[in-house]
Amino acid sequence: MNEKIVLIAGKNHEINSALASHFVPQNFKIAYCIDEKDPFSYQKPENSTDLLVFRCDFASEEEIRKMKDQVLHSFGRVDYLVFTQREQLQESFLNIEEEEWDAIYQIALQDYFFLVKVFTEWMIAEKIAGKVICISNTSSIVPREKISCYASAFAAQGLLDSSLALELGAKNISVNSICINSKDQFEAYELNSIPHNQELTTFVSDENLANIILSLFSSTWNAVTGKKIIVDGGEILGDLN
Amino acid sequence: MLENKVAIITGAAQGIGKAVAELFSHEGASIALCDINFNGVEKEKELLNKKSGPHRAYQVDVTNVDQIRKTVDEIYTDYGHIDILVNSAGIFFRRAIYDLTLADWKRMMDVNIKSIFFLSQAVAKCFIEQKTKGKIINVASISGEIVQAEKSHYAASKAAVIQLTKCIALELAHYGINANVISPGPTITPQIEPVNPEEYLQRHNIPLGRMALPIDQAKGALFLASDLADHITGQVINIDGGEAMTYINPISK
Numbered sequence: 001m002n003e004k005i006v007l008i009a010g011k012n013h014e015i016n017s018a019l020a021s022h023f024v025p026q027n028f029k030i031a032y033c034i035d036e037k038d039p040f041s042y043q044k045p046e047n048s049t050d051l052l053v054f055r056c057d058f059a060s061e062e063e064i065r066k067m068k069d070q071v072l073h074s075f076g077r078v079d080y081l082v083f084t085q086r087e088q089l090q091e092s093f094l095n096i097e098e099e100e101w102d103a104i105y106q107i108a109l110q111d112y113f114f115l116v117k118v119f120t121e122w123m124i125a126e127k128i129a130g131k132v133i134c135i136s137n138t139s140s141i142v143p144r145e146k147i148s149c150y151a152s153a154f155a156a157q158g159l160l161d162s163s164l165a166l167e168l169g170a171k172n173i174s175v176n177s178i179c180i181n182s183k184d185q186f187e188a189y190e191l192n193s194i195p196h197n198q199e200l201t202t203f204v205s206d207e208n209l210a211n212i213i214l215s216l217f218s219s220t221w222n223a224v225t226g227k228k229i230i231v232d233g234g235e236i237l238g239d240l241n
Numbered sequence: 242m243l244e245n246k247v248a249i250i251t252g253a254a255q256g257i258g259k260a261v262a263e264l265f266s267h268e269g270a271s272i273a274l275c276d277i278n279f280n281g282v283e284k285e286k287e288l289l290n291k292k293s294g295p296h297r298a299y300q301v302d303v304t305n306v307d308q309i310r311k312t313v314d315e316i317y318t319d320y321g322h323i324d325i326l327v328n329s330a331g332i333f334f335r336r337a338i339y340d341l342t343l344a345d346w347k348r349m350m351d352v353n354i355k356s357i358f359f360l361s362q363a364v365a366k367c368f369i370e371q372k373t374k375g376k377i378i379n380v381a382s383i384s385g386e387i388v389q390a391e392k393s394h395y396a397a398s399k400a401a402v403i404q405l406t407k408c409i410a411l412e413l414a415h416y417g418i419n420a421n422v423i424s425p426g427p428t429i430t431p432q433i434e435p436v437n438p439e440e441y442l443q444r445h446n447i448p449l450g451r452m453a454l455p456i457d458q459a460k461g462a463l464f465l466a467s468d469l470a471d472h473i474t475g476q477v478i479n480i481d482g483g484e485a486m487t488y489i490n491p492i493s494k
Contacts, residue, residue: 060341092413095370098306101355109397110346143407143475152354155404156397159385161394167338176257205265225389 004079004217007071008106009033009058009115011107013040015135018206019082019213026214029077033072035059035111041160058111070227072106078119079128080217083112084135085157100151108153109160116164120173129172133216134161135209136177137230142236158228165226174225176216180204181232200207242467244269248321249313249364251303252330254281256430257380260455260463261327262289262296268463270325272296273316277303303330303356304348313363319407321373325466326364328357328379333432335391346394353398358405361420365413374417378465379406380458381424381477383485399424404478410475419474423461426481428453449484 008016020042020060023220030051032042035058044051052074056067058132071078087107089100116132123130139147158177165175181203204212212231215221230236248265252258254276262272266289274282274289279300286298297319301312301438319321332352335344360376368375384392385399403422410420427445429438429452461480464470477483 013260093358093409094366096362098359101358105350105355109350110343113341113346113393114343117338140404141409143404145408145412148405148408148412149358151408152358152401156354156401159388159400160393160397162340162388163390163396166388167393168391214444220295 001174003027003029005029005071005075005077006034006080006082007031007078007082008031008082008121010042010082010086010112010135011035011038012084012135013042015084015086015206015209016040019084019210020044020051022207022210023214024048024175025212029075031075033067033071033115046179057126058115059106060160061102061114061118064114068118068122072122072191076192077126078123079130081116081119081130081132082135083115083133085112087150088147089150090146091149092146102151104153108150109156112157115159116175118166122173123173123197124171125169127172129218129222130174131221132164132168132175133213134175136161136179138179138181138230138232140179141228141230149237161228162226169225174221176221176225176229178209178212178216179230179232180209181235204232242268242463242469243325244475245322246270246326247273247316247322248327248466249273249275249316249323249328249360250277250349251360251444252380252384253285254278255454256329256432257425257458258329259285260459261329264456265325265327265466266293267298268467269293270466271320272325273299273320275299275301275303275312276330276466289442302349303360304369306355309356309359310363313360313367315365317452322373323364323367323375324373325376326360327462327466328360328377329355331380331382333382333395336394337391338393341394344355347395349398350401353395354401354405356402357402357445361405361409365409365416365418368413368418369416374471375405375419376419376466376470377409377413377420378462379420379422380462381406381422383424383426383479383481385424386477386479387488392400406477407475414474419465419468419470421465421473421475422477423458423465424477424479424481424485425458426453426479428455429459430455446487447481448487451482453480453482466477
């Protein structure tokens with residue numbers, strides 16, 4: 001799996017940074033894409049030429065296309081897309097304002113769709129068997145209070161993934177998602193549904209997530225697409241049964 | 242079944258919304274008919290007022306949150322109370338991924354999900370203020386749970402409607418507010434007129450042997466709006482003649 005190019009985008013910078021630092025030693029080259037409106041500043045490892053940071057306005061398809069040209073100019077190709085949304089909003093349904101709604105839906109859905117559209121269009125033209133991996137959230141499956149906006153956007157993203165998988169499958173591009181739970185979710189809801197299994201009462205670590213993504217890059221998963229992989233230590237079992 | 246109730250129905254100028262308005266008015270409700278097509282709801286209001294009432298027509302662009310809030314306030318003032326909201330306004334168009342523009346995307350999301358959020362929010366505040374139970378019925382689609390080509394944007398918007406409704410149901414339950422979904426299968430409305438029902442049946446398996454009519458959807462909405470469904474919330478009722486269960490790729494929830 002050497003010399004593959006991974007594009008990492010989305011607002012979950014903790015995960016993104018961890019993935020980037022985990023992938024580079026595995027001989028991947030990283031295009032780390034950040035929305036130009038995002039104040040986050042990525043400090044890449046010293047002397048690293050395997051990781052480049054690109055910025056553009058994700059709200060503009062034209063800007064994404066320009067960024068794609070820059071990525072291709074630098075690396076020559078893109079094999080894998082990893083998208084990590086993060087704009088949690090824990091707020092009563094009754095109090096959410098239009099600006100908050102627009103921000104959540106743009107980050108979780110619109111940005112994702114147009115990044116996938118632009119880069120997979122190029123993959124298809126170049127006959128690259130690409131892989132798209134979206135880091136989603138268990139709130140896309142289990143409804144809870146005070147996350148109506150956030151959860152509905154993730155549910156939409158879940159079905160979008162499946163639809164993308166259906167349309168891109170014939171082009172040899174797979175689309176899968178990994179649904180994680182997050183620590184702040186637990187803290188916010190004081191969830192008591194964690195199975196009483198000590199081994200599973202932890203949250204997925206960044207390293208664990210990186211290894212799962214590495215596994216999805218491998219040929220082991222070449223025939224799998226449209227799959228939602230739940231990595232939550234069994235948390236939602238208590239909600240679903 | 243709905244005597245003395247006031248129901249707001251969006252998308253009431255045609256299709257499912259119009260059928261819901263007709264059935265609800267027949268069952269005794271006063272209807273606030275809402276649509277961007279004011280001539281359409283005016284005409285419908287005149288027809289309904291010949292049999293029952295009072296019914297009123299309101300022009301509202303559901304993609305404009307300010308207009309939504311003003312219209313709900315106006316309806317609340319006009320009737321003095323609101324009991325039922327049916328979010329029926331929606332759009333549908335097919336697009337392959339690479340033909341879908343940003344404008345297409347925004348239009349689909351604004352009409353099909355954002356409008357439902359802010360209408361539900363505005364009406365829920367009225368329910369809470371008047372200290373009465375209330376019913377919210379959102380119209381999704383079986384496309385919100387099954388995967389079909391060239392519908393990625395539409396399916397995503399309808400999946401969002403389903404999950405949003407469940408979250409709303411959880412959050413508003415302690416106020417005595419119910420929120421549920423009807424998920425139509427292909428329904429013969431002006432929106433899908435280009436579809437020939439006979440051709441559709443040749444290509445799709447509908448166990449009950451026909452495409453749905455708007456009245457089929459209206460009956461489902463009536464059930465959820467009525468006292469019969471007082472203990473039902475956060476649920477999705479597919480009204481599709483059984484079509485969704487014939488797909489091998491339903492998205493398990």
